[in-house]
Amino acid sequence: MAGSKFLDNLIAGSSDQIQDVRQHIEMAAPYPVNVLAVGPTGSGKELIAKGIHKLSGRKGNFVAVNSAAIPSELLEAELFGYEKGSFTGADKARKGKVEEAADGTLFLDEIGDMPFSLQAKLLRVLETKTVQKIGSEKSTPVDFRLVCATHTDIGDLARQGKFRADLLYRIAVYTIENPPLAERTEDLEELITVLSLRLKKTEKKILPARFDPEAMGFLRAYSWPGNIRELANFLQKCSVLFSGQTLGIDKIKPLMPNFETGEGSEIAQASLWDDVGSIAMNDIPVSAGGSFQEKHDFASYFARNQPLNLNQFLSEIEEKLITTALDYANGSVEKAAQNLGLTQEALLEKIKFYAVMNRSFQSKPRN
Ligand SMILES: Nc1ncnc2c1ncn2[C@@H]1O[C@H](COP(=O)(O)OP(=O)(O)OP(=O)(O)O)[C@@H](O)[C@H]1O
Ligand SMILES: [Mg+2]
Numbered sequence: 219m220a221g222s223k224f225l226d227n228l229i230a231g232s233s234d235q236i237q238d239v240r241q242h243i244e245m246a247a248p249y250p251v252n253v254l255a256v257g258p259t260g261s262g263k264e265l266i267a268k269g270i271h272k273l274s275g276r277k278g279n280f281v282a283v284n285s286a287a288i289p290s291e292l293l294e295a296e297l298f299g300y301e302k303g304s305f306t307g308a309d310k311a312r313k314g315k316v317e318e319a320a321d322g323t324l325f326l327d328e329i330g331d332m333p334f335s336l337q338a339k340l341l342r343v344l345e346t347k348t349v350q351k352i353g354s355e356k357s358t359p360v361d362f363r364l365v366c367a368t369h370t371d372i373g374d375l376a377r378q379g380k381f382r383a384d385l386l387y388r389i390a391v392y393t394i395e396n397p398p399l400a401e402r403t404e405d406l407e408e409l410i411t412v413l414s415l416r417l418k419k420t421e422k423k424i425l426p427a428r429f430d431p432e433a434m435g436f437l438r439a440y441s442w443p444g445n446i447r448e449l450a451n452f453l454q455k456c457s458v459l460f461s462g463q464t465l466g467i468d469k470i471k472p473l474m475p476n477f478e479t480g481e482g483s484e485i486a487q488a489s490l491w492d493d494v495g496s497i498a499m500n501d502i503p504v505s506a507g508g509s510f511q512e513k514h515d516f517a518s519y520f521a522r523n524q525p526l527n528l529n530q531f532l533s534e535i536e537e538k539l540i541t542t543a544l545d546y547a548n549g550s551v552e553k554a555a556q557n558l559g560l561t562q563e564a565l566l567e568k569i570k571f572y573a574v575m576n577r578s579f580q581s582k583p584r585n
Pocket of ligand 2: 264367
């Protein structure tokens, strides 16, 4: 099929589940049906929407709106646009995202988070195929393809009365389910290859890390709650710390924040990252409970526009952990290496590295 190559490049993986996803995209794309992509966070729902847009042959734009990321009072203006003077601050008229998607595709991410009142307005747009700016009497015809995504069970929300059932039927004419990575770990190696190539293109100064067979087995056994986004972040972290190296279990284990190694490990991991949080990003709020991503409010950090130097941040973490491990072991490299899951040689190499970079180690290694 014509779209296959494009889709194979866009959505990597050879598992039956991911082949099904690609097949559904190809089947639904040519028809003007509304598609709902369902799946856990980071599993690639936006890629489904992009695939549908590309294969639909529509010439207009692909326009994405995340209902969860925009405050509900602004979402209406964002979607439908507004006339000049329609509310305080509306000093000139603006087109909404619906109109921007004319002849293209509108992707509504996290549709389950759309406020109930706005759901009625969206339903009206879908039924009348026209859009009305806030503060305008005029309806403008719009022709757009709608793809929505959700990570929550939207049918359940409808049963609880939190999502309009009539809207649900409209948006979910064709539902595509994106499987979690943990259910298709046979795709892991291929995904790592694809993500490594991407990393090479975006990060000129680092080489992607690789994993030895034992480490691959370890990665396959992990649950990947953040799915492919988590895998991409993990690969980046490994590559920053160990550029171009082939890593074994000892190197990757400490880098996996969510790894379930037994009782108490999550708590230990959380307090470790609390410490980490206070090293370089001491104004990032860290709340208790939840996943690693939830505990660390990185989004609000970035929202305040403070650039983060990732390389520096990660090396500060490494230096801090090494210093602490040496202190704890009274300067014994052997014991510190054990506590860090490193070989003595690897630890000495790192100590040398940081010493060369003129960073002060409080402890003097003894052996
Ligand atoms: N099969 C895949 N092949 C290559 N990259 C993928 C694949 N699936 C996801 N990705 C990448 O993983 C990241 C997350 O994907 P995406 O944003 O589509 O997920 P999502 O399901 O929309 O997540 P969220 O629920 O958090 O919005 C993106 O960088 C995307 O390019
Ligand atoms: Mg998304």
